[in-house]
Amino acid sequence: MGTQEIIIPTSTIINAILIFAGVYIVSPAAMIVRDFLILRMTKTFILNKYFWDKMEIMQMDKAYLDIKYNKNWSCRDVPESGDGGMYEIDCKKVSKEEFDEYKRQFDFHKRRYRQNYNALIIRNNLINRIFKYYKLEDYLDAIRKDADSKYDRWVNHLTKDEFWESHKHTRV
Numbered sequence: 624m625g626t627q628e629i630i631i632p633t634s635t636i637i638n639a640i641l642i643f644a645g646v647y648i649v650s651p652a653a654m655i656v657r658d659f660l661i662l663r664m665t666k667t668f669i670l671n672k673y674f675w676d677k678m679e680i681m682q683m684d685k686a687y688l689d690i691k692y693n694k695n696w697s698c699r700d701v702p703e704s705g706d707g708g709m710y711e712i713d714c715k716k717v718s719k720e721e722f723d724e725y726k727r728q729f730d731f732h733k734r735r736y737r738q739n740y741n742a743l744i745i746r747n748n749l750i751n752r753i754f755k756y757y758k759l760e761d762y763l764d765a766i767r768k769d770a771d772s773k774y775d776r777w778v779n780h781l782t783k784d785e786f787w788e789s790h791k792h793t794r795v
Contacts, residue, residue: 661757669746670766679773681739684732686777690785692729698722 694713710722717725754763 658757658759661753661759662762665750665753669750674743674746677739677743678770681736681743682770682773683777684736684739686774686781687732688729688736690778690781692725692732696722696725 696710696712698711699709708719710717710719712722712725750766751763754760
């Protein structure tokens with residue numbers, strides 16, 4: 624028995640090289656380019672300055688509603704007594720002007736929060752669908768963390784203001 628030659632056609636070798644290059648080089652490179660283009664387009668058209676400005680204002684209003692305007696309030700108008708009624712904010716009696724200002728600011732922040740929420744919900748849903756479809760959920764987590772950090776920053780700011788405001792009148 625003699626040695627046998629294995630004859631591999633050149634087209635098979637070229638085909639194997641092209642398959643290897645396609646699977647291990649071109650396909651990952653195409654996915655990287657695809658992800659880059661998706662992120663670039665979402666940054667340009669969805670996650671633009673308008674989105675982040677609205678997000679900042681919405682998180683600020685949410686913090687105001689949670690920290691400053693979440694107090695119990697009540698009003699009782701008593702026109703026949705002549706004193707104009709009794710107004711309370713967080714179990715403290717306040718004047719009608721203070722109560723009206725509190726209520727006006729509460730309504731302002733609540734209305735603006737709703738407007739910004741409605742403006743951002745469509746963009747947020749679109750981003751969620753795009754990133755989940757293309758398996759880019761890590762970027763969703765980054766967006767959520769950024770929104771949470773904006774909220775936390777406003778909460779810290781407001782709690783410091785509340786602290787100093789409460790201690791301003793206690794010194795004699």
